[in-house]
Amino acid sequence: MPRVSSSLSALGQRTSEPPISWLIKTTLERPHLISLAAGFTDGPTLPRREAATALLQILRSRGTGRAALQYGSTAGLPALRERIAARLRQADRTAPRGRSADAYAPARLVITNGSQQLLYLITEALCDPGDIVLVEDPTYFVYLGIAQSHGLRLGGIRMTSEGIDVEHLAATLERLRRTGELRRVMFLYLVTYDQNPTGVTTSLERKVRALALLRRYEKDAGHRLYLLEDAAYRELHFGGEPVCSALAAGDSDRVIYAGTFSKPFATGVRIGFGLLPPALLGPVLRIKGNHDFGSTSLLQHLLARVLASGDYERHLAALARRYARKAALMTSALRAHFPASVSWHEPKGGLYVWVSLPGHVPAGPKSRFFARALDRGVLYVPGELCYAEDPARPRPRHELRLSFGGASDEEIRTGIARLGAVAHEFAARTRASANSSGSRS
Amino acid sequence: MPRVSSSLSALGQRTSEPPISWLIKTTLERPHLISLAAGFTDGPTLPRREAATALLQILRSRGTGRAALQYGSTAGLPALRERIAARLRQADRTAPRGRSADAYAPARLVITNGSQQLLYLITEALCDPGDIVLVEDPTYFVYLGIAQSHGLRLGGIRMTSEGIDVEHLAATLERLRRTGELRRVMFLYLVTYDQNPTGVTTSLERKVRALALLRRYEKDAGHRLYLLEDAAYRELHFGGEPVCSALAAGDSDRVIYAGTFSKPFATGVRIGFGLLPPALLGPVLRIKGNHDFGSTSLLQHLLARVLASGDYERHLAALARRYARKAALMTSALRAHFPASVSWHEPKGGLYVWVSLPGHVPAGPKSRFFARALDRGVLYVPGELCYAEDPARPRPRHELRLSFGGASDEEIRTGIARLGAVAHEFAARTRASANSSGSRS
Incomplete structure (x- = not known):
């Protein structure tokens, strides 16, 4: 070289x-x-058979075939966003406090090139060099690359078998408040389902407590402190009880939810999504507009079709x-x-x-x-x-x-x-x- | 909102x-x-029929089906990169000075989500806020958004019916040298084929002269001055003689070539590419690794297949x-x-x-x-x-x-x-x- x-x-x-x-x-x-x-x-x-069946159906019809081979909007295919929103709401149906319909509005969704692109967009939208992101210790190593590239400082929050150690999060926030660095903290990044790498799933109770802490320190931070919930493995679950997302914690304006079809459907079909607080939707869509003004229509149609047919489930x-x-x-x-x-x-x-x-x-x-x-x-x-x-x-x-x-x-x-x-x-x-x-x- | x-x-x-x-x-x-x-x-x-045929062939075979539904490398599918490199070389076969084989090496190629992502990656890799990019006046308006987002300053170079006014480029570079701003100039961005928006195609002679000017001012700039050639419309040509790319100008270490299959094949299949000087390949691949660690394998297989079958031509x-x-x-x-x-x-x-x-x-x-x-x-x-x-x-x-x-x-x-x-x-x-x-x- x-x-x-x-x-x-x-x-x-x-x-x-x-x-x-x-x-x-x-x-x-x-x-x-x-x-x-x-x-x-x-x-x-x-899913070779499922993908082939769906793609053939899409391309054989003049209407869907042309739409699938043409540009869509930057936010993504409305039919896919509606299905995703409905599925997220359904997945959180056991939430103890009930769920706000707003939290699962399709208008909050942006379709991305894997959830990876969402992590990148959020980091671009929120973080300047020298800013701080709190992460699990250990965490998804590819996120560490994004953080390093953007010149971020990271604070590791200890893990337990139920997710982050909330006491350690509290102590960390308090330490950053005392040192005057809380203004540089932008969000807490958690991989909440069968975490990559440890396999730990974070309980809803931990997520609720983490959100309460973030809320408490916002005044000192001078801005909103978000929880970025990376749920990449949520649909690859084969044991234990289902756990509600942080969206069900009653504070969805602080929750950025990242999901993906890469792992549960096909990693060669790089479609993920983010469900965003309204304040972030505009900025993220504008940045995505500059990246690529929208992910491939064809693969969004493919996922909408396998979700509709039941093949995905x-x-x-x-x-x-x-x-x-x-x-x-x-x-x-x-x-x-x-x-x-x-x-x-x-x-x-x-x-x-x-x-x-x-x-x-x-x-x-x-x-x-x-x-x-x-x-x-x-x-x-x-x-x-x-x-x-x-x-x-x-x-x-x-x-x-x-x-x-x-x-x-x-x-x-x-x-x-x-x-x-x-x-x-x-x-x-x-x-x-x-x-x-x-x-x- | x-x-x-x-x-x-x-x-x-x-x-x-x-x-x-x-x-x-x-x-x-x-x-x-x-x-x-x-x-x-x-x-x-x-191309509904062409896409359906190719996708069925890919997905019916166990080998290609699995590869197409799985992660690939960040740079992209080797078979696709080889086909693209060979086509570019063939398209420039009439170059008067002969072509360097190195200039068209598949190893210089990175597959992107449309050529748009390449423009974004190049801007990220080269430009800090306050840096200057020289553009055609008028130019591709989506690039203006990327530039604005990254806090760049732009210098417009007048257009003639054969492409940029090289005298105006010379005068602009000289003016920037005199004001001490040449160090902030990073590249010249040209949409060289049937330009969006004016429809003008830049002659090879203009590209050669532009490269010579960039080379001449490098000492004062203190770094390499690249020519970013956006050839998005090269394959949507229906009149006049074919024109060689700037890669054929004998100075390929200064040329970044952006191409795409979005427009000539399907805008819903967002696959583009960049052919990069070796010095930029590593940085761009590393940033792309953080964006998405590679574009969708399925659609890369699709394009490799339609290129191989002759359906694309x-x-x-x-x-x-x-x-x-x-x-x-x-x-x-x-x-x-x-x-x-x-x-x-x-x-x-x-x-x-x-x-x-x-x-x-x-x-x-x-x-x-x-x-x-x-x-x-x-x-x-x-x-x-x-x-x-x-x-x-x-x-x-x-x-x-x-x-x-x-x-x-x-x-x-x-x-x-x-x-x-x-x-x-x-x-x-x-x-x-x-x-x-x-x-x-």
Whole structure:
């Protein structure tokens, strides 16, 4: 590569290679690698038949065919937005306080190129360099790339098995108030359903308490403090009770809800959406107008059609069975092949198992553990990549994010067995080295 | 709408409603309106059959079906990038100095969501607020929105019937050098084929001279000065000789080439591309990774398939015949219905006729002319929107961009007849008022 030209903008100079790019590239370039890394979805259940049927119906009709091959509006196809709004409202039907119809108005929806584009648009609309976003610790690592590119500072909020530690959020907000930095805080970003990477689902009660805290600190912040709820994995759920979204917490003017059809339908059909507080709708649509003045009509028609036909719901049910089985296969392989000192969270949805090695075994991208795993033909996401840079704590380096999404049964069995062998080797070696060096702990 | 929240970023606050959003919205909301405004393409020739055939073939095969429904790389589908690179090279085969193979390397290509996303990515990668971009005067009005959103200053370079006035470019660069502002100039943006809005095609000779000027001023700028060639309409050409791209000028490390399949294939299939100098490839891919980590695989497979099958070339040939006929229909209607004081450029490609009213008839978005046309059920793009804010000259306000793309034959006839009546009315009125007020000119 030639040197980077000095004419790059501040953003151009800041933006570093997102880990997902090299993970996807490494996977695509090494066909024999067992990838338990990138968030690819299950190949055999990809909806080839459903997509073909819907696309044929759309294109055979002159009316829908022409509309699907022509520009739409920047906000997106009205029929799709209505279906999404109705489904969100239905998904939150058990909300204890009742729901405001306004919170689920189709007019609040914007269709995006995956929910990723929504995260980007929100960050552009709200954040200047030096601003602060509060994130889960660990969080969705691709968001860390967006934040870094925009020169943001991040504050990590500790995770528990029910979602963020609300006491830690309160302490963090209070600390930022005292240091005068609360004015730079723009929003709290939570991946609330079967979180990427930990698999944790945040309870509604936690979301309600988080919103109350944000509200309380708004006066000191001098502006609204939003909760950005990333629900990317909400429809890949296969265990436990359904949980209402933050939209059901009775404060929807503070909630930005990001959803997607990428994971539950097809990652090759990059359609996501945002449901936005009215104050943000105009700014986000204007910025999206400059990005692309609207996502592809054809794929929006495709999703509207599979939602209308029932094919989408049937597909979700099949996916839930499939992923439940693959998750169980992965965790039973972990039990069989990993040392007893390794622990993980039993997934009830999503695509990932979050594995903790003994604390003294680093598994980051430059670790010997990672290199050894790659030598054995297995790729994983080093957990380290999922932690924000935060001066308040060192990044944990002993965790792995393992995906059962794209891997076949055989790849899961073989991949986990090979990783397990590496884990045994390092656990033993570290014990030996710990023993030989005496009482160092 | 509630007030815009004060928590918006600088970019969020700067970004104003792009005209294309309200043009598309106005069109979609008024089904009886004759829109000669938005760049919709011809409905009856939209490739419904070609798209359906290709999509079925892709989805029926397990291999391609799964690949098309799964994530690809951020840069895009290799098979599509190879086809695009080969076509660009072939299109420039008549280049007088021979072409460098490097200039057309598939590795330089990134697939984007329409060429619009490429314009956005380049602006993000290169420009900070206060930087200067040189544009044609008039230029593609959606680019003006991107520039405004990023806080850029624009310098308009006069147009002639062969493209920009190179002497004016030289004078502008020299003036910026003298005022010490050359360091803020980042690139020259040209819409080189059947330009939107004027219909002018820039000769290769002009592009060569523009590149030479940019090269000459680089030392004073302190960085590379790029030529961003937007070739969106290159494949919608139906008259005159083909013209080589700036890539053929022997200086491809200074040329950013933006192309698209939106207009020539389907605007509902938002796939465009950029061919970039190596120094920009990494930065642009990293930013695109944050936007969406890659455009939809399904539609990239679709385009690769129609390019491979020959359906795309056959479609282009049919489009050329169709648009030639519609353009002739529009200009003959203009001759029949407009006063003799109105002039226009005879299009040889693209989707637009650029019409000049007498200089004293304002036709901007707030003019009585525009309101009267809308009353009569006809929408056009006021030419005023296509001019950058430039303190060096007042914005011309007497021009219209009329599109023959989306309108039917009947709509073209009726729309032009109605607009002609409005033009007669205003020309007469203005004459009368000019007469009554004596010698004011």
